[in-house]
Amino acid sequence: MIRKIQLGATTRHEVLAEPTPLGLIGLSIGCAALTPIAFGFRLTPAGFRTAAILCLLFGAGCQFLSGMMSFVNKNLYGGTLFTAFAFNWTLNWWVLDSLGKGFVPDHVIIQATEVASLVIFLVLTYGFGFFSKLLFAFLVDIDLLYVCKTANALAGTRAFDLPIAFFTVGLGVLSLWIAFALLINPTAGRPLFPIAGPMFVAQRKPGFDASLRQAIFAVLYEHWGQHALRPMTYEDLERALEPRVAGGSILPDVEYLAESGCLVLTKRGGEPGGPQTVRLSAEGIDFYEQVVLRKDHFV
Structure with a gap:
């Protein structure tokens, strides 16, 4: 009888299926719901409240579920990003729903949280650069979104509304591309949706020479x-x-x-x-x- 021998560290078997595509698909649908509003269309109570429920269900719901599943699978980066972003999308839901009801949230407090989010995502961007150039670009898109929002607030202008709209579309497109890569590439057995290698390379620890x-x-x-x-x-x-x-x-x-x-x-x-x-x-x-x-x- 052949005895299976495991060399080195034991291969990690995930408890749950890979949740990243779920979170990214939810994110892309949330971005799609925000796109008409970002470009200045459907700025009506019905438009705000319709986008709000989509942000809650897909933007927040899918990403929160994906984040919890990532933590169960001991994926620290995925769990942190999806869970933090899920609460951010819950805030989007509340803001849009409030606007639809005629209540305007305090702009200064919202902006303070967006500045904090910008700092957080800047650091996460660097970390994700060790995984993939495409993931790095994905986080850069989020960073630029928050940079434009902060610039609008600090300058008291709406000059960055159009870039915000385009970055929202870009975020949705990148989300779908990465999700399709994770779903379709293994099934097709070839990289129909290519994902580039790491942006940065971590210093390797010296290993045993066998x-x-x-x-x-x-x-x-x-x-x-x-x-x-x-x-x-x-x-x-x-x-x-x-x-x-x-x-x-x-x-x-x-x-x-x-x-x-x-x-x-x-x-x-x-x-x-x-x-x-x-x-x-x-x-x-x-x-x-x-x-x-x-x-x-x-x-």
Whole structure:
């Protein structure tokens, strides 16, 4: 029986399905509801209240659900962004619903929260740059929205209303593109909706170099393929690996692999130095075939 062996950190299995497309689709519908108002159309009580309910259900509801699911899946960035943005869309609902009822919320307090949101999203933008250029552009669009809103408020002007409208449309388009990429690309098996790689690259921590142990396995596996379970002399193994170790010793790794059950050693009779012979055990053969040859991945 083949025993599945897991190398390194255990692969994380998400508890729930990937929730990001849900949040992004809800965001795009919320942006669509705001677009006519952003361009100056449907500035009526009916228009405000219709957009308000769509902002609540899709903009806030879908993103809040997506944020909670992301937290369950231990996705800190996704959970933080979607949940924070969900409450922001709840505020949009309240503002629009209030305007539809003839009540105008206090502009200064609303603007103060938007400045705070701008600071928050600027920092998140940098963080998302380590994941994807497209996600970085997505957050930049949000940043520019808040920059324009802040500029309007500070200058006491409506000059930035049109850029706000275009950034709202852009946010909806980017949301749909990323959502479609996450939904369609894996299904189609090809990048119909390309997503670029990271904008920034984090400094990698030094990892363990397993190349020598893999080379030991490779030499002994080839020997097993030609000679079955007949052992190989330790000197022959040393000669085969000499170019890789460059004068170093393979003995610590050989004895470690033997202790873990992957190798079978024949000791010398009281003589110092390495073992007399070495070969792969059945467990060692399974290990090499699973990890390198991917024997457990059936097509």
